[in-house]
Amino acid sequence: MKFTWFNLMPWPYLPDDFREKHRSVWVDIDSKLFDPVKSHEVYNTYLDLLEYAATLGFDAIGANEHHQNGYGLMPSPNLIAAALARRTEDIALLVLGASIALYNPPLRVAEEFAMLDCITGGRLVAGFPVGTSMDTNYCYGQIPALTREKYREAHELIMRAWHEREPFAFNGRYNKLRYVNIWPRPIQQPHPPIHIPGGGSIETYDFCIDNTYSYSYLSFTGYLRAKMLMQGYWDRVAERNADPSPYRAGFAQTICVADTDAEAEQLYSEHVNYFYNRCLHVYPGFADAPGYRTIKTIQKGALSQYAPLSGFANLTWKDLVEGGHIIAGSPETVRQRMEDLIKSLHVGHVFCLLHVGNMTKEKCMYSTKLFAEKVMPKLRNIFPEHADDNRFWCKPLAKRVRAGSLPVEPELRELAFKDA
């Protein structure tokens, strides 16, 4: 099993009456709610928490990309990953991911991922989301019906840039480049492992199977509701005669751990409530720009989790725990439900959302530490038969340099003349 510690980086100061007074946490969120001075501490605390998680035995720490979004302060996940690259030594950095259709040219992503891979010594796990409709269409202005075509072209360009060793001309519909020749290039050859967040379309299942990418489902509605979608993926894997390694798939889950179930509710319910009832208060008109989702996908019933039907409306702790949106409770309760999640979805990657809403750093550290020490070790060997499958994880250099390896100052003159 691979466990990634994740923080969506929510803005923790949305007012109590946010739901009543504001129509959306995303796209047209009231910019007056953002306080740059307060964000200084928020960002640094969140980075500290990621670095803290890196000391506890997680396999990776993660960053993702959202725009104009009150629950995601990472318009550029690569900046966060770069900050973490220098402050961590062994842990993988999972960027899930950079929305490749949004960059002009998308080579920028190929270059930045290569930089991250070089700086970290091959610790990068990369992700290529299409991006939500809110981010991609409403915030970044991509034409919905052309978004997927542009995404596919961006993917082709990046892959060719990573694979080919001679400058080449790329005559795409959206990108016309005479000299593609990226510099630097990634340490992991031909490229870092790729994870693809998906929302239930067959096209994305096939895309992952064809390219040996890991398929991840990043939902906030929990594993019980995810079963149908993930089963669709595994059925497709079987149909295509691909091996059923659980590392072909990942799932994001909100997790809260305390000493007892009652204590978990006492400690975390206000923060979970903040996340589900304020952070996910998205105006349904932004959920799915017409043309963003393919007709086939809509007909299959795979709607946006922000669509009117499935929108989040005033859920209580009990609703959220029983509905499986969150896994919360004592280490034993959480272990049981996590085991159920991992086995029922057959996922080798879990993206653990252990910071929730406006949680304080102390509570986040407490929950994280309990999970790392009392839950994670017991979940490690659920798929022993696939333990050797390293196709979907990074392969760092054996010998890596550390930050802070400059010579000490008094010896500078002597060292400077060493090779003179």
Add this chain to the structure above:
Amino acid sequence: MEFKTIQTAHVPVCYFESGKGEPLVYLHGAGGVELDEAFLNTLAQNFHVYAPLLPGYGDSDECAELRDMLDFTLHTWDVIDALGIQDPILVGFSMGGMIAAEMAAVAPHDVSRLVLISPAGLWLDDHPIADVFSMLPFELPKYLFHDEEAGANAIGANVELTDPAFLQIFLVRNARQLGAAGKILFPIPERGLAGRLYRIRARTLLIWGESDKLIPPIYADAFRKAIPDAELVLVPEAGHMVAFEQTSAVADAILRVGPRGEATMAAEVTARV
């Protein structure tokens, strides 16, 4: 409404056909032709009316090959060629007006008269056009109609989106129609038309609902500046859906546009003054 089908270079396209007389091609708005039936039938009393549905609308197949403004413009000329029509009166509403204006700019000698009914295609920073793509059904009437209540009933704006069966139909229809429309209207309904309007030679009539809140009548001034001889008819008690709300007033205005090259009454009056 009954539709026939004609093959084009890319996909088969459905079209409505009725009436006798000079050929008049009507290009619908982003909502399709659902509210246009009475208007088209009124026009058919004096013209041979053709109303093709853009790919993605009604039973017209979707067409991935249509991506940008030029594709939409040439596709619609392809439809007219396939129908064997020459020198049509081109009438376009909203998105259809944007396409009609492009067609008349691209092929200025092939359009007999041009009628733009609350057309899209221009953008004024001080008067931004509302984002219809993010609107839920209940939000549309106030932008589309003078009589909001009647309009809401006409488009079924007060449906409950919590019924999964309905939601799916609604989303599929939106994905097909507005997905196609989005290629030229999303996120800003402007694709450089302003720079090409000078090419239009056809006698041009602009028709606008006085209380249009989607593309307010100030846009009529912008069109008139770019097409100096264009005549404007402002229709009272009508919103964006002017041909639906004031069907006969709009049809009468179109009937009054004289044949090619002949000055209309309004233009004559202006000239004498």
